[in-house]
Amino acid sequence: MADEDDLLPNGYRVIKGEGMNYMIYAMGRMKYLWGEDAEEFRPERWLVDGIFQQESPYKFISFNVSTT
Numbered sequence: 001m002a003d004e005d006d007l008l009p010n011g012y013r014v015i016k017g018e019g020m021n022y023m024i025y026a027m028g029r030m031k032y033l034w035g036e037d038a039e040e041f042r043p044e045r046w047l048v049d050g051i052f053q054q055e056s057p058y059k060f061i062s063f064n065v066s067t068t
Contacts, residue, residue, distance in 0.1 A: 024061060 006014045015021065031038045034045075046053055 022061065027061060 002014045002016050002018050003018070004016050008014060027033065029038050046055065
């Protein structure tokens with residue numbers, strides 16, 4: 001539930017008291033987030049010159065980071 005009115009980065013308005021949902025499965029396949037090859041398993045997305053590049057675990061909600 002939203003504690004107060006808010007405006008999301010995409011321009012969507014959330015009104016105080018409204019609930020929000022997201023679909024992790026769908027987000028993991030969105031081409032505008034991952035590129036045209038969104039449905040391909042490509043672990044090299046996180047490699048630069050063969051070296052793993054650490055990202056915030058909160059950046060990729062599909063991996064469901066824990067807060068504990």
